Amino acid sequence: METVKIGILGLGTVGGGTVNVLQRNADDISRRVGCNIQVVAAAVRDLSGDRICPTDGIDLTDKPQDIINRADVDIVVELIGGDSLAKELVLAAIANGKHVVTANKALIAKYGNEIFAAADKKGVCVAYEAAIAGGIPIVKAMREGLTANKVAWLAGIINGTGNFILTEMRDKGRDFADVLAEAQALGYAEADPEFDVEGIDAAHKLTILASLAFGMPLSFDKCYTEGITKITQQDVTYAEELGYRIKHLGLAVRGESGIELRVHPTLIPEKRLIANVDGVMNAVLVKADAVGPTLYYGPGAGAEPTASAVIADVVDIARTLDGNVEHRVPALAFKTESITEQTVLTSADFETAYYLRLTTEDRPGVMADVTKILADQAISIEAIIQKEPNEDQDATIIMLTHRVIESNMEKAIAELKSQPFLKGDVTRIRVEHLNA
Amino acid sequence: METVKIGILGLGTVGGGTVNVLQRNADDISRRVGCNIQVVAAAVRDLSGDRICPTDGIDLTDKPQDIINRADVDIVVELIGGDSLAKELVLAAIANGKHVVTANKALIAKYGNEIFAAADKKGVCVAYEAAIAGGIPIVKAMREGLTANKVAWLAGIINGTGNFILTEMRDKGRDFADVLAEAQALGYAEADPEFDVEGIDAAHKLTILASLAFGMPLSFDKCYTEGITKITQQDVTYAEELGYRIKHLGLAVRGESGIELRVHPTLIPEKRLIANVDGVMNAVLVKADAVGPTLYYGPGAGAEPTASAVIADVVDIARTLDGNVEHRVPALAFKTESITEQTVLTSADFETAYYLRLTTEDRPGVMADVTKILADQAISIEAIIQKEPNEDQDATIIMLTHRVIESNMEKAIAELKSQPFLKGDVTRIRVEHLNA
Numbered sequence: 001m002e003t004v005k006i007g008i009l010g011l012g013t014v015g016g017g018t019v020n021v022l023q024r025n026a027d028d029i030s031r032r033v034g035c036n037i038q039v040v041a042a043a044v045r046d047l048s049g050d051r052i053c054p055t056d057g058i059d060l061t062d063k064p065q066d067i068i069n070r071a072d073v074d075i076v077v078e079l080i081g082g083d084s085l086a087k088e089l090v091l092a093a094i095a096n097g098k099h100v101v102t103a104n105k106a107l108i109a110k111y112g113n114e115i116f117a118a119a120d121k122k123g124v125c126v127a128y129e130a131a132i133a134g135g136i137p138i139v140k141a142m143r144e145g146l147t148a149n150k151v152a153w154l155a156g157i158i159n160g161t162g163n164f165i166l167t168e169m170r171d172k173g174r175d176f177a178d179v180l181a182e183a184q185a186l187g188y189a190e191a192d193p194e195f196d197v198e199g200i201d202a203a204h205k206l207t208i209l210a211s212l213a214f215g216m217p218l219s220f221d222k223c224y225t226e227g228i229t230k231i232t233q234q235d236v237t238y239a240e241e242l243g244y245r246i247k248h249l250g251l252a253v254r255g256e257s258g259i260e261l262r263v264h265p266t267l268i269p270e271k272r273l274i275a276n277v278d279g280v281m282n283a284v285l286v287k288a289d290a291v292g293p294t295l296y297y298g299p300g301a302g303a304e305p306t307a308s309a310v311i312a313d314v315v316d317i318a319r320t321l322d323g324n325v326e327h328r329v330p331a332l333a334f335k336t337e338s339i340t341e342q343t344v345l346t347s348a349d350f351e352t353a354y355y356l357r358l359t360t361e362d363r364p365g366v367m368a369d370v371t372k373i374l375a376d377q378a379i380s381i382e383a384i385i386q387k388e389p390n391e392d393q394d395a396t397i398i399m400l401t402h403r404v405i406e407s408n409m410e411k412a413i414a415e416l417k418s419q420p421f422l423k424g425d426v427t428r429i430r431v432e433h434l435n436a
Numbered sequence: 437m438e439t440v441k442i443g444i445l446g447l448g449t450v451g452g453g454t455v456n457v458l459q460r461n462a463d464d465i466s467r468r469v470g471c472n473i474q475v476v477a478a479a480v481r482d483l484s485g486d487r488i489c490p491t492d493g494i495d496l497t498d499k500p501q502d503i504i505n506r507a508d509v510d511i512v513v514e515l516i517g518g519d520s521l522a523k524e525l526v527l528a529a530i531a532n533g534k535h536v537v538t539a540n541k542a543l544i545a546k547y548g549n550e551i552f553a554a555a556d557k558k559g560v561c562v563a564y565e566a567a568i569a570g571g572i573p574i575v576k577a578m579r580e581g582l583t584a585n586k587v588a589w590l591a592g593i594i595n596g597t598g599n600f601i602l603t604e605m606r607d608k609g610r611d612f613a614d615v616l617a618e619a620q621a622l623g624y625a626e627a628d629p630e631f632d633v634e635g636i637d638a639a640h641k642l643t644i645l646a647s648l649a650f651g652m653p654l655s656f657d658k659c660y661t662e663g664i665t666k667i668t669q670q671d672v673t674y675a676e677e678l679g680y681r682i683k684h685l686g687l688a689v690r691g692e693s694g695i696e697l698r699v700h701p702t703l704i705p706e707k708r709l710i711a712n713v714d715g716v717m718n719a720v721l722v723k724a725d726a727v728g729p730t731l732y733y734g735p736g737a738g739a740e741p742t743a744s745a746v747i748a749d750v751v752d753i754a755r756t757l758d759g760n761v762e763h764r765v766p767a768l769a770f771k772t773e774s775i776t777e778q779t780v781l782t783s784a785d786f787e788t789a790y791y792l793r794l795t796t797e798d799r800p801g802v803m804a805d806v807t808k809i810l811a812d813q814a815i816s817i818e819a820i821i822q823k824e825p826n827e828d829q830d831a832t833i834i835m836l837t838h839r840v841i842e843s844n845m846e847k848a849i850a851e852l853k854s855q856p857f858l859k860g861d862v863t864r865i866r867v868e869h870l871n872a
Contacts, residue, residue, distance in 0.1 A: 145745075335468065
């Protein structure tokens, strides 16, 4: 039986998991592929460090360039993360005629256009299933499974840490900071949790999903990104009273005037399947013209879920090793020459419904003033909850609006903030009904 | 640009939908594939019949053999359904060296072993994504996306009609017969609804999913099948009281003593995502060793969802037309020579929890007798609800049991039925917790 040889850059959680799964399931994998997959070499930071996997038969090196230069390596698997060294190594591997598999979403979202162009020129594949939603085969589903479709929009819970935090806040009535500290202790969140809770990680993934859906170049710098750090326990509770759940969604929407790329906390009706995706799990809901709505759910991170996606990519490449380059599935779903620039809207042009929460003096006429300010911006109200004044005689008003252009909402909020009756800030969270 | 030519057998709902989607999205599809997909001919029953699609440029014939014999057809798409004529035509197409795409689950479940062997011998592909769960790319996910994994079990809602009926019974308190009549009027259910409500259609699909998961030959005749015709409004309501929903599940489970292949009404905890898959939608939950649980959700039938899957298969084949045959994704996920017979258990060996409902005389000692009969078969009880006697002085007892071997349960039920206090039948519905 033929053997396909891979070299791994980085033997940490995902690298170690990949070696473990390849060894444990070697028999089933070769029964499927008809060839053996062998890890011949791996680059590690510290040659004497502890490993989560056996390393017998694997040449270890602390010089990643060694892996890229090995003549016997067919596929280089990049699992070191970050985006400067990784970019350099991936481009060097491509230049050496190696196929590349990576789990690095930052790398693809930011430098994918350059990397795929280099790979096209050299006739090699760059595969990245593990970069989005961990073990869920979402890249494969969108690139190949939905190939007959025009995608209208997609919505994803694509950051497990953020979803864990929001789920705990809802289920246990806990505060953001408290749950974040626990997530850090459990190892879900990094010591610097900014990538997760500010939505940067989700924006990387959304950028890639949007290119797969719409045939446009990767446009990370045009992605609107808002984190979940300002979501309070109150908002989670009021959302629930209104029949909604708050999720940190990535949304890519094809509109008449352009593409919306946005990551932000979002109220979703609790009856939607995606509103019930809890804890560290991920899900992507895709609305496409022929198939209608499809949803893909699974673990978004972790050693073996990510390894599952890495190995699927390795196998896909192994199957095409002596095939016609022209017939490969294109890296971004569309053939390189067919990828076209599209207008990506700025947030002023987004159109969504809103959840608004404001604290005001408790005196007659306030509600009339608030509703007039909204009406002046053509914002109509779907539901209002008014809470009894607290001991300071502050009244809380919670509203759901119908859909409105974001620039109008910004004007209304500015006007509300200038009112003497307003106490504190105006909380606004977008609402999406996700009628799919 | 190269053109791949297809001939369609059957231009009804799915065939017409396929032509419509291919025409509407021709541009996006060729941007992805790098070639054109052209329908050159179609076989129809009645040349003068009405069509849901334009037929300009398509040679129509009422002799399906004409399609198979055309030299310019690369791929034959079989959409006539049924399993005798379809089998004959598919085998003839293969013999003529044509690749085949089919949406025919009965055909694959019953004759797939023979068909795939013929295709292997001839070096052509037989693809059937549309046969299972309509537009959901579940075959692709299992064959390619989860290729690194050993599948432990899978559970699917894979018949939309049955799920529509159960959803209506729960949401609107309606009776089985009433909803079935509506489903027939809406066109969801056939005039002869046996395939749907008796679970035969689901068993076809489960048979295929099990082979994809476990690398075993298609074993439709070993699939245990129980319909939903005996589910009453009472059971739906009591299940809900207990925190469960009743779904018609297909389950394929890899156990130590063999494979369980079973289709039956099943109580699932209402918190599970799959318990919230409602109406005509389908979903498949797969538990695999590396990735963990993944779930795939979408429309299980309909013209364009099915067309979406048919076209995805056509495109996959188009990509490999001049590739190395050895490197293609195998029809049943595992290479033909690696598919191995496995023990498929009979229902006596299944192990599940149970929901039991019985009506008894309302007199002291009955509950003690009932629980003793269960205890004698090593059946332990998780929950009991006893309902107040009705006007006839009948008492209703509803129980949830812990997991038990089915043969023990059968003995206990036989013993219960022999008791003088029992009125009517014992209703038993299996319970699966689907801890994934």
